[in-house]
Amino acid sequence: MTQHSRDTPQFYLTAPSPCPYLKGQEERKVFTHLVGDRAGELNDLLTHGGFRRSQSIAYRPACETCRACISVRVVAADFRPSRNMRRVAERNGDLIGEMRTPAPTSEQYSVFRAYLDARHRDGGMADMTVLDYAMMIEDSHVETRVIEYRRRGPDSAINGRGSGELMAVALSDVLSDGLSMVYSFFEPGEAERSLGTFMILEHIARARQMGLPYVYLGYWVAGSRKMDYKGRFLPQERLMPSGWTRVES
Template identity: 80%
Template sequence: MTQHSRDTPQFYLTAPSPCPYLPGRHERKVFTHLVGDKAGDLNDLLTHGGFRRSQSIAYRPACDQCRACVSVRVVANEFRPSRNLRKILARNSDVVGEQRSAVPTSEQYSVFRAYLDQRHRHGGMADMTVLDYAMMVEDSHVETRIIEYRRRAEGGGVAGRSEDLLAVALTDVLSDGLSMVYSFFEPSEETRSLGTFMILDHIARARRQGLPYVYLGYWIEGSKKMDYKGRFLPQQRLAPSGWLRVEAPGDAASEPQD
């Protein structure tokens, strides 16, 4: 019988299930566990290969006849916001992002619950309890942070404190970038475009930290849920030949990048 080291990741394949992004299609995923002392290094390696993290699991699509899910990362230092994106930044000039340890709070869950009920009431996460949310945040064996976005208190507040939690991002810190694992926002503040604002803020954070990329997960052409990720340019998209650069909307991916 073959012997496997405890440090050697074992990969598994899920059964087919309906695709949540493209009607009429089915998805399968390949996944492995991120545990132990090597979890951070493994998460780095797998993210570079198109995997995403969910709690202590790393997964990527492995569909039989579809390759629509394309891993995307923004080139942070070269990114320049479009006119529309600059308007979103201006609209949220009163919002402050505060980075914290990955510790769940009831305040976060309140926003999370409102977000699911308003925007994803029929999705796979719709029934998540406060304990499920705590597991989503805490069950990580890699370097993970929570970034809370709050409206700045009028008059500056006390000792720089802010108020009104508006949005939250759960983010992994990789060797070459920030990976946005999951984000959500107060649905009553929809006109702020907080989902887009959080991406813009992460690009700025990566630049300040000297990290070259912001990983956004999967871009899916033709999916309204995922198509927005194509707005953040220049970016790289993972193809069988490696990470390919995209300069402008509608561009074909160009030469492989290191």
């Protein structure tokens, strides 16, 4: 019997299921496992090809009749925030993001649970337990970080960390050419802060500081209220059949 190397990815195709973004459409995904010593290298390569990571799985849409999901990455060095984005940054000037090793906490899960109950009560993640959350954070064979966003404390000017209430969390991968935002969530009672937008802005600034050219935002879906916001972070590159194509407006 033929033996496949642990480092040789095997790809699989899911059965059709209702599309979560476009009504009346069905989705299928092609996926593979990110395991072994070369998981990070494979994650880099697949992300460049339009894949996303979820725990130890890399996947991308493989729908038969639809190509609406388009991978997008923000060009960090050239990004210029809109007037509204500058206002969002100002409203969140009292927050500090701290990049940490991926370790789940009860405080994180409390915010995560409140976020799901308020924003995604009927979504596929609605029933996630604290153990499910821990797996989402810890089950990674690539370079992954958790960024916690807290209010500034009295020692923030000294240690560069927030010491107040946890307001938002981002789970992100560090790639060879950028930061890939895997999942983010925030305190739903702070809607006026636009924390989702703020976390993307903070990631763009962080990528610049780290000397990384891109921030990967996952899939932009024209016509989907859930995903349309990603198209506002310009300039960005979108993965088209001809390759990554720069979009200015």
